Structure formats: C-alpha cells, structure tokens
Amino acid sequence: MVNLPPFALDHWLSAHDFATPPIAYNLASSTGPRWSVGEIAALGDAPLDLTDTVLSYAPPQGSAPLRRAIAAFHGADPDHVVATTGASEALSILFCLAAEPAANIVVPDPGYPAYEAVAQAWGLATRAYRLERADGFTQRVEAILAEVDAGTRLVILNTPHNPTGSVMPRGEIETLAAALAARGVPLLVDEVYHPLYFGAPQPSAAGIPNVIVTSDLSKALSLPGLRTGWLIDADAERRARIIDARSYFTISASPLLERLAAHALTHASAILDRLEAVAGVNIALLDELMAGSRGKLAWVRPQGGTTAFPWLADGRDSRSFCQTLASAGVLLAPGDCFGHPAHMRLGFAQQTDGFDFAVGRIADALAAL
Structure with a gap:
C-alpha cells in the first residue's frame, strides 16, 4: 500500500x-x-470561438497547435513537446519511468513538497541539496553534484525557484547538465515560473543537451484552471515512453482546454x-x-x-x-x-x-x- x-x-x-x-x-x-x-478568449484580433469544438479525445502527446504554441514559448522543436495534465502529471510520469530498486532522485531543499512525496510513492528514494539562506538560496552546481550517487536516476532543478525565487543562470545549467550527462543522469529543469525575472532575462533551458524541461500554464502564465502542462525532451526513445505513460495515466487532455491553452500561449x-x-x-x-x-x-x-x-x-x-x-x-x-x-x-x-x-x-x- x-x-x-x-x-x-x-x-x-x-x-x-x-x-x-x-x-x-x-x-x-x-x-x-x-x-x-472570456478574457482569454478575447485576446488577439480574432476572439476565440469554442462552439465548434468536438468533445472527443485529443492526441496523447497533445494537439499539434498546442505543441507548436508550447514550442514557440520555449524556443524548442514542436516534435520534442508532450502535453500533460498540469506539470504534476509530467513529474509523475518521469518518476514512474525512473523507478527501479535502489534508485533515487535529487531534489532541492526547500522545494515544492510534491517532488519528494510523489517520488517516494513511486518507490524512489530522495536525496536533497540544500539552498542556504546565508548564500542567498543560490542553487550551486557543486552542491547538486555532491548528492548524485550510483543510484541517481534524475536530478531536479527548479528555476526560478519555488518558494525562494532564486535563479540559476543558463551557463551554470549547461555546466550541470554536462556533468550529469557524463554520469548518465538526466537533468529535469522545472520552469513553471519562466520567464518572470527581476534581473536580466534568461532563455528557457529547452535545447540544452541532457535537459528535460517541464512547465505549465499555472504559474507564470496564471491559468491554473486549464490544467495544462508539458514536457520538452529531445530524447526520442524516452519521449515515446513518456507518451505511452501519458496514454495509460490520463489518455489525453480535453480538446476544449487544449484550444484555450493554445490560444493563451499564442498571446502569452x-x-x-x-x-x-x-x-x-x-x-x-x-x-x-x-x-x-x-x-x-x-x-x-x-x-x-x-x-x-x-x-x-x-x-x-x-x-x-x-x-x-x-x-x-x-x-x-x-x-x-x-x-x-x-x-x-x-x-x-x-x-x-x-x-x-x-x-x-x-x-x-x-x-x-
């Protein structure tokens, strides 16, 4: 149980x-x-009319217009995008696929509480890297790598970070991703607060080798009620497994919500x-x-x-x-x-x-x- x-x-x-x-x-x-x-539908020169939406299933990876809009938002390839029911389903899928005896994931502390709870529900141990307030809650490459061991199957980086608001610069993300690639461990970059920065703007981590990006419409895009999230992963084999898992978990999203989501992203x-x-x-x-x-x-x-x-x-x-x-x-x-x-x-x-x-x-x- x-x-x-x-x-x-x-x-x-x-x-x-x-x-x-x-x-x-x-x-x-x-x-x-x-x-x-009504406010979302009215965005743009041509207000969105949803009355002709057929309430059937959507493709498990998400509709093509939605995936194109997500890709444009992150500067990514639409073929690398898989839609999910919020970022929470994206996390659960990745934890499910990573689960095996004696495996662990590395998470931030403090961090979003569901990281640890859901990972452990899938049978994964968790190892935490500490964000110290005396250090400005900085997420440091060396502190993260220090928690990686032979059983690590995934490392999570959340930037901008919940709840502290710290940001890891893209150059350091690239360094971390490369170091983890040498150990055969993918880096998950949780970007639900991208692109809200109070200093220099930063591009999405999508496209960095060995990085999986997850995000959603709930946080920076302020639309939690649409329950729309996504994964961006260049690894075709893993992406196929992700789509299969999504098919098992929730089959698909609602076409109605996907149309609203695509419209919102187009007018982000x-x-x-x-x-x-x-x-x-x-x-x-x-x-x-x-x-x-x-x-x-x-x-x-x-x-x-x-x-x-x-x-x-x-x-x-x-x-x-x-x-x-x-x-x-x-x-x-x-x-x-x-x-x-x-x-x-x-x-x-x-x-x-x-x-x-x-x-x-x-x-x-x-x-x-």
Missing part, C-alpha cells in the same frame, strides 16, 4: 481560499493574477505583461515592508518567479503568526509546509487589488510580536 503523506501546503491553502467566505487577501498563492475564460505576451505589472508593483511594497520591519522579518529578495520565502528573524515557528494573519484576512503559507518552520511563503503576483492593505496588516502583526 502506498502511503502518501498529508499534503500540508494544499490543506492550508484549501482551508482558507475555498472557505465561505474565502480569504480576503491571498498572499499564499504561487500563481499570477486571475483571468476569466499579454498575459505576461499583466503579470509583470502586478509583480513589479507588489514586490516594491514588499521592499518597503522588509525595510520597515525593524529587523523582525528577513528575506532574500527573489530574482524571479512569484514567491518569496521570508523568515522571522528570532527563529520562532511562523505558523501562529500565519494563523493570526489569516484571522485578519491575509493568507501566507507557513514554512512548516516546506520543512522550514521559521519561514513563510509569500506570493506577490496574484493579488491585483489591496496588496498594499494586506502588507499593512502584516506590518501591524509584526509590530505586535
């Missing part, structure tokens, strides 16, 4: 964001500003413009919050993505602080959901209105500590 641990992060989010009434200011979310179906610049505008204004407000916290709250300013991972400077567990804020209508995610109790995840890209008010409530709660 597979024993999946309780998904503490989703339990916390669901208890508040889906409550009646829902939380007023959701700063725990890791997505961008919300869009309606409009979606990203809105994301960058909201994130830019809100991260400036966080700068002010941190500067005015009188040393009670510390952080490493994110280099990319939609989340930060601040911590209470006195080292106390943040859960009670997050509970106090939730009672005041402001939702943060306590750090124990990521195995780091003094921290909290703070999302700054979904809340288009009232972020300044929410930050004020955080400042008031800090003053009362």
